[in-house]
Amino acid sequence: MDHAGHGSMDMSMQGAEDTGMGMMMDMDHGGMMMQMYFTFTQKATILFKGWEVDSAGGIIGSMFAVFFMALLFEAFKALRDRMTARMKTQSKKPGKRNEWRDILIQTLLQMLQLTWAYLLMLIFMTYNAWLCIAVILGDGVGYLIFFNSRPLAMSTQEDDCCGS
Numbered sequence: 001m002d003h004a005g006h007g008s009m010d011m012s013m014q015g016a017e018d019t020g021m022g023m024m025m026d027m028d029h030g031g032m033m034m035q036m037y038f039t040f041t042q043k044a045t046i047l048f049k050g051w052e053v054d055s056a057g058g059i060i061g062s063m064f065a066v067f068f069m070a071l072l073f074e075a076f077k078a079l080r081d082r083m084t085a086r087m088k089t090q091s092k093k094p095g096k097r098n099e100w101r102d103i104l105i106q107t108l109l110q111m112l113q114l115t116w117a118y119l120l121m122l123i124f125m126t127y128n129a130w131l132c133i134a135v136i137l138g139d140g141v142g143y144l145i146f147f148n149s150r151p152l153a154m155s156t157q158e159d160d161c162c163g164s
Contacts (some may be wrong), residue, residue, distance in 0.1 A: 038129040046123060046131065063134040066123055070138025071145070073120060076113040078146035080106065 043054045046062055053059050087102050120139075124132050 035127055038127050038132065040129045044126055044128045044131060046126065047119060059128075059130050063130055066120075066131050066134040067138035067141075069116070069123075070120055070135045071142035073113070073116050074139060074142025074146045076109060076116060078149050080109050080113065082149065083109070 042056055042059045044059065044062070045052045046066070051062070053062050083102065083106055087099075087106075120135050124135050
């Protein structure tokens, strides 16, 4: 392929504007270059254009919000595990149960959990170290809080076999 007609591309940052979430927009070429390193900055755009912060108070408030988002992610996982364990025990009992309703609820929770995980990933991908710390701490604290309420995490192979 002949690239001679394309001319040289200026890789300098002249004419580039910082969009606030670690992205630099090159105004001359319309391209985008993403910052690929962590920064401890107070300026960030988090998920939506309306969630922009540029002060210490703004980033601290956003850290609390992100912390609780990550904590809720672990709560969703614990809820799904509880429902799965309940479905397992109900399937062993004779009688009528609403299996399709349980499967539908499990499916909706899976979709919610996946969406929540992607939102946390996008927050992490801002490369704002303060927000990344909030994601990690929120998930860790959530795991600590909800671990004991996760019956599947506590089960052993003895529970699944030997027909006791």
